[in-house]
Amino acid sequence: MSQDVLRSILHDIAAEAVPTPLADQALRGAVRRRRAKAWAGAAVAAAVLAAAPFLLPGDGQGRPDRGVPASNVSVAPGPVPPVPSSPEPPARTAGTTAPTSTGTAATHRPTAPTNKPTGKATSLDPTGTVAPSATTGGSTVSPSATTVPPSIGASPQR
Amino acid sequence: MDDGAERLFREFVAARTPALMRTAYLLTGNQHDAEDLLQSALTKSAARLRSIRILDLEAYVRRVMYHQQVDRWRVRFRRRETPTDPQADLLDTAVADSSASTETRLLVRATLRRLPAKQRAVVVLRYFEDLPEGEIAAMLGWSVGTVRSQTHKAMTKLRSLAPELAALSAVSGDM
Numbered sequence: 001m002s003q004d005v006l007r008s009i010l011h012d013i014a015a016e017a018v019p020t021p022l023a024d025q026a027l028r029g030a031v032r033r034r035r036a037k038a039w040a041g042a043a044v045a046a047a048v049l050a051a052a053p054f055l056l057p058g059d060g061q062g063r064p065d066r067g068v069p070a071s072n073v074s075v076a077p078g079p080v081p082p083v084p085s086s087p088e089p090p091a092r093t094a095g096t097t098a099p100t101s102t103g104t105a106a107t108h109r110p111t112a113p114t115n116k117p118t119g120k121a122t123s124l125d126p127t128g129t130v131a132p133s134a135t136t137g138g139s140t141v142s143p144s145a146t147t148v149p150p151s152i153g154a155s156p157q158r
Numbered sequence: 159m160d161d162g163a164e165r166l167f168r169e170f171v172a173a174r175t176p177a178l179m180r181t182a183y184l185l186t187g188n189q190h191d192a193e194d195l196l197q198s199a200l201t202k203s204a205a206r207l208r209s210i211r212i213l214d215l216e217a218y219v220r221r222v223m224y225h226q227q228v229d230r231w232r233v234r235f236r237r238r239e240t241p242t243d244p245q246a247d248l249l250d251t252a253v254a255d256s257s258a259s260t261e262t263r264l265l266v267r268a269t270l271r272r273l274p275a276k277q278r279a280v281v282v283l284r285y286f287e288d289l290p291e292g293e294i295a296a297m298l299g300w301s302v303g304t305v306r307s308q309t310h311k312a313m314t315k316l317r318s319l320a321p322e323l324a325a326l327s328a329v330s331g332d333m
Contacts, residue, residue, distance in 0.1 A: 003285060009266045010184060010286040017183035022197050023171035027164065029197070030204035 163207050170215055171200060178219060184282045185227045187271045199223040221297055224283070228275045228298075269319045277312035284309055 175196070182192035182199075199222040203215060210218050270278055276298075283294045291309075295302045 005262075006266065006281075007285050007288075009263050010282070012263055013267050013270075014180035014184050014286065016189075017176075017179045017192055018189060019176040019179045020193055021172075022175060022193070022200055023168045025197055026171065026200035026204045027167070029201035030207075033201060033205050 167204055167207055167215075174216055174219075178216075178223070181220065181282065181286070182223055184270070184286055185223065185275075185279060187267075195223055195227060198226060224279050224298060227279060266316070269316050272319055273312055273315060277308050277315065280305060280308045281312050281316075 178196050178199075179192060182196040183189065186192045186195055196219075199219050202222050203210065203219050206218075207215075270281065273281065279298065280294065283289045283297065284291075289297070291302050291305045294300075295305045298305070300308075
């Protein structure tokens with residue numbers, strides 16, 4: 001079969017096609033397609049936002065870990081939230097409370113290695129006595145928990 | 159889409175629909191599938207009209223048509239559907255033929271339908287649109303070697319499916 005014969009046959013077959021006006025349908029389809037894409041994108045975004053709290057690293061109890069830094073992250077110095085004004089009970093053993101630079105025991109701030117709740121209520125201090133952890137709301141302040149950030153020490157109020 | 163782009167698109171569709179429809183008709187083999195194919199390609203092009211220059215619009219539409227035809231054929235192959243259009247075959251017998259005998263034309267038409275979509279696309283691009291192998295490769299995203307092999311397979315299958323074409327080939331001697 002010669003190529004010219006094949007070409008002429010193809011042109012004859014193609015001439016049977018009936019052109020139909022498709023511009024309006026194409027434009028409507030384009031609008032519909034764009035809307036469908038927008039809806040799909042919005043649905044995906046909503047699904048991601050809904051699932052985001054469950055995707056964040058939690059404390060192992062199904063609750064998201066909000067605002068608590070990881071144990072290996074150093075705590076940057078900054079303003080410390082005010083300590084509750086409840087009277088602080090006396091320390092159990094002498095020497096477990098180190099003098100602070102500000103002279104008040106209420107300005108202590110837990111250091112990074114112990115500031116994440118672990119579920120354990122107690123920890124050992126250097127004296128060998130069992131003292132409540134600083135993050136559990138206990139009254140005994142261990143030496144490691146008395147570090148005061150420079151911004152607090154330089155505060156004109158204290 | 160702003161009014162200017164929409165107006166240009168309408169003018170383009172009005173001017174180029176007959177040519178695009180002929181290509182789609184050859185690719186699909188029947189009027190309904192050709193309309194669907196061209197409609198889908200135009201819809202995709204209209205949705206991307208902001209990023210396509212109006213001068214490249216026809217090339218883009220043709221590219222979409224060829225790619226979509228291959229994908230559509232893949233979907234149909236998975237669904238085990240066979241494109242048939244018996245009414246068009248009946249109509250063909252009444253169409254006058256100016257270049258080849260009606261019998262040969264019907265034979266080529268039926269054989270084209272039985273070709274895989276890739277081979278049919280290559281035949282249309284090579285012998286209907288008269289594109290060189292390099293442009294066909296660029297259009298379909300294949301290598302030139304793939305275009306050559308697909309063309310060879312298509313012509314071999316045309317001859318094998320239609321022995322009359324092989325006899326015609328022996329007479330003409332160039333294929």
